[in-house]
Amino acid sequence: MKSTLFFGLTLLALLFCVPATVEAQNSARRTTTVVKVDRTKRSAVRRKNRRVRKRVNRRVNRRVARRTLRRLPAGTRVVAFRSVNYYPVRGMYYVSRRGVYVRTFPPIGFRVRTLTVAPIRIVVRNRPYWYSEGVFYQKQGEDYEVVETPVGAVVPDLPEDAEEFDFSDVPSYELNNAVYQEVDEGFEIVEILEDEEEEN
Numbered sequence: 001m002k003s004t005l006f007f008g009l010t011l012l013a014l015l016f017c018v019p020a021t022v023e024a025q026n027s028a029r030r031t032t033t034v035v036k037v038d039r040t041k042r043s044a045v046r047r048k049n050r051r052v053r054k055r056v057n058r059r060v061n062r063r064v065a066r067r068t069l070r071r072l073p074a075g076t077r078v079v080a081f082r083s084v085n086y087y088p089v090r091g092m093y094y095v096s097r098r099g100v101y102v103r104t105f106p107p108i109g110f111r112v113r114t115l116t117v118a119p120i121r122i123v124v125r126n127r128p129y130w131y132s133e134g135v136f137y138q139k140q141g142e143d144y145e146v147v148e149t150p151v152g153a154v155v156p157d158l159p160e161d162a163e164e165f166d167f168s169d170v171p172s173y174e175l176n177n178a179v180y181q182e183v184d185e186g187f188e189i190v191e192i193l194e195d196e197e198e199e200n
Contacts, residue, residue: 067103067161069094081110091117091133092159103161105135105176110146124150133159134176149178149192156186167191 072087072094079086079093086106087094094101119130119137130137130144136153137144162175172190173180179191 067092069101072101079110079112081106086110088112088116091115093135106146108146108148111140111143113143115144119144120156122153122155124153129153131155134162134178149176149189151189151192154183154185154188155180158187 069089073089076087076089079088084095086104087096087101089101093104093106095104096102115130115132115137117132119132122129122131122136127150128138129147129150130139131153136147136149138147139145158173158175158180162173162180164171164173166172167174167179167181167190170181173187174193177193178189179193180187181190182188
C-alpha cells in the first residue's frame with residue numbers, strides 16, 4: 001500500500017515539473033532571439049545617421065579660398081545684373097568687397113555679349129554648352145547666358161582656385177559648387193553641392 005502511494009506521488013510530481021521546464025526553455029529561446037534582432041537594427045540605424053551627419057558638417061564648416069584683386073586691369077567693363085556689379089577679368093568675375101575685388105561666380109540667368117576668354121564647347125546629352133573658368137553658358141541669340149552646371153560634363157582642366165577635398169572618400173575638387181573627379185579625358189562633374197544650414 002505504501003509503495004503504491006509513493007509511486008503515485010512521484011508520477012504526479014514529474015507531470016507538473018516537465019511542462020514547466022519545457023515552457024521555461026522555450027521562453028528563454030524566444031527572448032534571446034528578440035533581443036538579438038533589435039540590437040542589430042539599432043546598430044545599423046546609428047551607423048547610418050552618423051555617416052550623414054559627418055558629411056553635412058564637413059560641407060558646412062569648410063571655408064573656400066577666393067582669389068582677390070587689389071586693382072582691376074585698365075579697361076575693365078562692369079556688367080550689372082540684379083543690382084550687383086560684376087567685373088570680368090581673364091574669364092573670371094569679381095565683385096567689390098571691403099576695398100578689394102573678390103572672385104565670384106555669376107548666377108544662373110546672367111548674360112554677357114562677349115567673353116574675355118575664348119570658351120570651350122562641350123556637348124552633354126546632345127546639348128551644347130560653352131565652358132570657361134568654372135562657368136557653363138548656353139547661347140541665347142548673340143549673348144552667352146549662365147546655366148546650371150551639367151552633371152556628366154568633362155572639362156580638360158580646372159582653374160587654380162578649385163579646392164581639393166575628399167568626397168565620399170574619393171579625391172575630388174570643388175569649383176562653383178560642382179564636384180569634379182579626375183578621369184582620363186580631364187575632370188568630370190559628378191555632383192552638384194548645396195550649402196547646408198548650420199544647426200543651432
